[in-house]
Amino acid sequence: MREIQFREALREAMSEEMRKNENIFLMGEEVAQYNGAYKVSQGMLDEFGEKRIIDTPIAELGFAGIGVGASMNGLLPIVEFMTFNFSLVAIDQVINSAAKMLSMSGGQFSCPIVFRGPTGNAGQLAAQHSQNFENWYANCPGLKVVVPATPYDAKGLLKSAILDPDPVIFMESEVMYGDKGDVPAEEYYLELGKANVVKEGTDVTIVTFGKMLTRVVNPAVEELAKDGINAEVIDLRTVRPIDYAAIINSVKKTNRLVVVEEAWPLASISSEIAFNVQKNAFDYLDAPVTRITCADVPLPYAPTLIAASLPNAERVVKAVKEVMYVNK
Numbered sequence: 001m002r003e004i005q006f007r008e009a010l011r012e013a014m015s016e017e018m019r020k021n022e023n024i025f026l027m028g029e030e031v032a033q034y035n036g037a038y039k040v041s042q043g044m045l046d047e048f049g050e051k052r053i054i055d056t057p058i059a060e061l062g063f064a065g066i067g068v069g070a071s072m073n074g075l076l077p078i079v080e081f082m083t084f085n086f087s088l089v090a091i092d093q094v095i096n097s098a099a100k101m102l103s104m105s106g107g108q109f110s111c112p113i114v115f116r117g118p119t120g121n122a123g124q125l126a127a128q129h130s131q132n133f134e135n136w137y138a139n140c141p142g143l144k145v146v147v148p149a150t151p152y153d154a155k156g157l158l159k160s161a162i163l164d165p166d167p168v169i170f171m172e173s174e175v176m177y178g179d180k181g182d183v184p185a186e187e188y189y190l191e192l193g194k195a196n197v198v199k200e201g202t203d204v205t206i207v208t209f210g211k212m213l214t215r216v217v218n219p220a221v222e223e224l225a226k227d228g229i230n231a232e233v234i235d236l237r238t239v240r241p242i243d244y245a246a247i248i249n250s251v252k253k254t255n256r257l258v259v260v261e262e263a264w265p266l267a268s269i270s271s272e273i274a275f276n277v278q279k280n281a282f283d284y285l286d287a288p289v290t291r292i293t294c295a296d297v298p299l300p301y302a303p304t305l306i307a308a309s310l311p312n313a314e315r316v317v318k319a320v321k322e323v324m325y326v327n328k
Contacts, residue, residue: 009151013158028080064090081117099142118174127298132263151181156190173211195243201232220316
């Protein structure tokens with residue numbers, strides 16, 4: 001076990017698989033000569049050469065389409081978006097080509113491709129560069145959607161995503177690339193669609209994913225522990241498919257559920273989880289399911305308004321105490 005950065009974990013995942021299979025290649029804006037916009041692909045051009053680490057024009061629709069075509073012809077592309085805000089330019093290729101190809105071809109063509117890059121807010125980048133589209137992509141059948149929270153998860157999940165026969169949306173947080181965490185030196189894979197019980201508890205279940213785990217939920221859990229509240233924490237890891245069994249089993253134990261995500265509230269991942277839990281674990285609930293999301297507005301630029309819009313530990317603590325009927 002050694003401590004490495006989130007970006008290094010991603011780089012190791014791609015490099016290890018590329019050394020095994022020459023059909024795997026990386027393409028995107030600034031991934032080669034510049035070593036990646038966030039230095040995720042640093043050094044990969046020197047090792048794998050310009051035929052497998054490919055700088056593209058600023059044309060997301062074009063290079064996403066090239067990736068889809070390449071995957072249909074036996075290659076395994078990794079397409080990096082400089083941010084998933086820019087993936088909207090390419091969303092037709094992702095939704096109408098990659099996600100539907102297996103079904104519309106009657107099983108003749110699969111589309112093993114990974115679309116990866118940063119998601120969510122990263123400070124004062126304003127509304128067009130601070131959005132969470134995990135629920136958008138998770139809404140589409142044919143896609144798998146992965147949102148890792150730690151370097152360990154990032155490496156194990158990305159290696160599995162690269163080998164998956166279906167198109168995978170792999171969404172990283174821009175502010176987490178420098179985060180450090182323990183990652184095994186030996187090779188490992190993490191199963192897509194299986195949640196991780198980060199912390200066991202007895203009083204309330206908190207479900208989350210991505211950077212909300214480290215930036216919001218973990219500090220809230222520490223604060224709750226000071227008041228004697230023992231929270232169970234589940235990191236979804238993937239939001240399509242969602243590991244409903246892990247959530248239901250936890251709720252049957254704790255009888256309370258708070259869901260934390262960074263996206264807007266309408267038609268969100270937390271909405272889907274709330275519906276599923278009330279449908280399949282209604283008799284186990286001692287309080288209504290509560291969720292913490294971003295405010296239902298484009299993210300502002302002013303720091304004070306950003307703070308007012310985003311989920312934070314204080315809001316999670318308040319929500320947990322409300323579902324436990326603790327007035328403090």
